[in-house]
Amino acid sequence: MTDLVTPRSPATDLFGDPIDAKPPWFKSSSFLRPDFVPEFYVADLRSFVPLESLAAELRSHLADLKAELVDLINRDYADFVGLSTRLVDVDAAAGRMRAPLVEFRDKVASFRAVVDAALVAIRSGLRQRSEASAAREILQLLLDTFHVVSKVEKLIKELPTTHSNQSSPDTVSSEKGSLTNANSIQNVEIGSNLREDQSILLERIASEMNRLKFYTSHAKNLPFIENMEKRIQNATLMLDGSLGNCFVDGLENRDAKAIYNCLRAFAAIDNTSAAEELFRKTIVSPLIQQIIPHDHLQTVGGASSDELEHDYQKIMQCIEKDCKFLLEISSTANSGFHVFDFLANSVLKEVLIAIQKGKPGAFSPGRPAEFLKNYKSSLGFLAILEGYCPSRSAVVKFRSEVVYMDFIRQWNVGVYFSLRFQEIAGALDSALMASSINPVDIQGKPHKLTMKQSITLMESLKSCWSDDVLILSHSDKFLRLTLQLVSRYSSWLSHGLSARKARSASSRPVQNSEWSISAQVEDFIYVMHDVTFLGSELSGVFLGQVIQVLGSCSDEVVDLVRQSILQAGKNLEDLLPAIMDTMVEAIVEKSVEDLRQLKGVTATYRLTNKLPVIPSQYVSLILRPLKAFLDGEHIKLLMKDARNELLHGVTEKITTRYYELAADTVNVARKTESSLLRLRQGAQRRVGATSDSVDNNISDTEKICMQLFLDVQEYGRNLSAMGIEASEISAYRSLWQCVAPEDRQSQITL
Structure with a gap:
């Protein structure tokens, strides 16, 4: 198979590209750009090209350039060598060119000297011209100042002349003793004309004095102006005096024209x-x-x-x-x-x-x-x-x-608010420092506040927003005082309820919570009623009064005030469950005192043949505190929902305690009976007696359960009499199953 493989060309790589080809990111044309900066070039490439690769490419490019330079020299070597042979008599040619250039340079230098001299002369002339112009302006300013001062002095001297000329007819008429009505009217008209003329002249003088003030402000520290300073001051004083007299005369006679001109004069001199x-x-x-x-x-x-x-x-x-x-x-x-x-x-x-x-x-x-x-x-x-x-x-x-x-x-509205704060907050604090609840006469007022502390709070809240106390510009401070009053009352209640629950007020002596320790359970009716009333008042009538007072404020401000007062009322109403729990616990504690008589059932039926036939006497006493509370004369202060909540809460907790005591009594009786039975059986085995000798009478535990069953039935009937369905209480069902016979545990029948 090796014979079939075609050998790879050494001039190309795996993809057919030349081996010495440059990478695509390396562009040598970038070096020829006029804005090429090496630092920027390297910084741009180093983000995706390693510096080693870049250095290698640059070295390779340098080598290529050197090689190319050598090739160029070798290619045109004959021309480089022949260049020196063609440069013949170069010094002579340079000498011939240097002479006219030197001559031209000398001409340019001489012309530049002439131009510089002319420029210096022109600048000197311009400076002299500017100085002459400034001197001319100052001279003109001084002349104008002198003329204005003279004119003002002349016009001021005309004031008494005008007065005497205008007043001569009046003098003549007075000398003649003419007191007719026509002459009086003529005198009034003459006086009015005199004031008007004086005011016009004074306005003109004031205008000139305004010019004079402008001139002197631009020619300060000049000897001529300093020499005229006394004349200017005298003219100013005379103008002020004359203008003041004319203005007063116009005011006294209500001369509108004279007053108008005088006011223009005062405005002109900026006085x-x-x-x-x-x-x-x-x-x-x-x-x-x-x-x-x-x-x-x-x-x-x-x-x-x-x-x-x-x-x-x-x-x-x-x-x-x-x-x-x-x-x-x-x-x-x-x-x-x-x-x-x-x-x-x-x-x-x-x-x-x-x-x-x-x-x-x-x-x-x-x-x-x-x-x-x-x-x-x-x-x-x-x-x-x-x-x-x-x-x-x-x-x-x-x-x-x-x-x-x-x-x-x-x-000083801040001090006023501080005094009002001490007055209003001090009244509430004094009321809350009382060591007991102070109920007021509530006859004929079933829907009003019942405690002195609550009444003081409501009066304090209303005082904050009454017309006799409130300053609208400080309404934010009175709003804060309102929230502080509600918070102080809420803290007083909260600490009192906590102290009663702990049965000790020593942990919070500052809050003065002794009132809750000494309070009777009936007193908490007043507390719950007042808290309910205050909560509804804060979110109802009182809130409406505050919003009405702030009617001129923006909707955003009104919304913030509404939310803050509603939140304060909600925080107060959040104490209602704790107040309800306090009343429930107080009634339950009284009931449990009678309920503890249940333990006497064990002693009654132990080691006796007596059988239970009627309920125990303590049963009728268990719900007596609750009934006495609900039959009290002030129970009407509680809303119907609150009364039902209290009734169910008390009966559930009493039933739970009843079940705990009954279950404990039954368990103890059973354990005791079991122990006695073991001891009796051991004694019989020692004497050789048979188990047949054990009596088959009803055990003490059974008799105790029978009595408790009768008591539980009677307790259930008492609950029904108060409107509570005993079978709906889970603790009662557990109590029934604990003491009821086996054949009656499935169904509760009273």
Whole structure:
């Protein structure tokens, strides 16, 4: 078979490719690319090609290049050798070419020197020109400044001249003693014209002063300006004084035109605060001090004199009567008077000063009721002031003023909440510190709370959201207080129930759970009733009241509040099973005390021929505590479902304990009888007696079971009398099978 195999060509591999062929990933053309970077090339290939393989290929490619270079040299070797023979008289040719090049270089150098000199000259000229232009501008600025100062001084000097010229007719008329009605009207018109002319002139002066301020700001630290500084200051003082007098005169006479021009002048010189302060001192302050004097005395033994509601009403009347005219002028559309804020910096500022000096106690949260009343009155006052703002942006500006924030800052709502917290939480804590349950009179109120602790809780919860306590801006804190109150009440109940179950309150002395140790089982009726009522109240009426108070909040906030209150109510209602278990255990304990008499059955029928014929007396006592509890006068406080739950819970647990005692008694009797039987049989074997001598009387165990069977039947009848089907209780069925005869174990018959 070897003869048939064709030998493989040494020039090709298994797949017919040349043995010296390059791998497909190695492309030598990549080296010729202008953006070729060796590091990037190696980094790209090393992710799928081992470095050893790449190095081998590069070495192979280098060898190929060297071989190719040798081949090229060998191929054109004759040309390389003949190149040197053809380079004849090269130095002479280079010399002939060097001469014109040197000449050209010298010409270029000389021309460059000429250009550099011209450039230096041009730059020097431009610099001198720029300096001259700057000097000319400064000179022009100084000239303009001088002219404006002179013009302002001239215009200011015209003010008294205008006043005397305009007032001469009035003087003449007064000298003549003319008091007629026509002359009075003429005097009013002349005075109005005088104020208007003065205000127009002052507005013009203010405009020039604005130009002067611009010029001086651009020519600071110049000797000429420093020399004119005193003249500028004098002109400024005279303008401020004259403008202030004219503005006050216009305010006192309610001259709208004069006020309008004066406001434009104040705005031009950027001195709005002066106008606001003049209005405050001239118009607002006398009015406010009549309402709230700075030396206001506190009354003794009567109503507090720090109440602000009536004062705010009077202040609003004064604002409407004496301040509204200026507020309307300052809010004129497209007048540029938006820079003024007379509402905050004049009216509100004066009100704040008057309260601070005349009624400082109004800001004190030490008397929470009066503080809240004044705080709400102040918020209403601010809301009325905002009504004078012509736009929403004006309201935002009013609220952002420093005076507004200072006014709000005076009301320390945080301290107020702390006092209310201590008041409300302290009342509940005091009620929960009682060592016993304090039921109240519930006659005629079957659906109301019955314990003092529960009533205090409900009153505290309602106080948190009443108009006399709540501050809406701090509703989150009052919500937290609400949840804390419910949690405190729930903890009080939980710790009390745990302490009663453990029969010791020493483990939690802080929680004061002694009330549960001393409480009677009937007292837990009040507890269950109140917890049920509180749970339904929290998820019903109380929740509706809270949601109504928060009606202005967003739906998301309202949903969170609803969920938190519902969760608090649910946590409280989760204690109902524990309360029910406490009542059940208390009744069962009383019943078990009588049930323990069952052990006396063993002593009654041991070593006697007496047979049981009637049920034991203890049977009638087993359910007596339960019956007494259900027949109590306060059982109506429990819902019908709760009563049924308690009835079934108590009877099941009593029956279970009954079965445990009966089974234990029967087992002990059987063991005792078995031991006695073994002893008797041993004694008979020792004396030689036969088993026939053993008596065939009824055993003690049988007599005990007979008596217990009668007792169980009677117990079943007692359960039926209370509405409980005994056969439905699993423990009763076990009890029946434990004591019933064999022929009656399959069916329970009472």
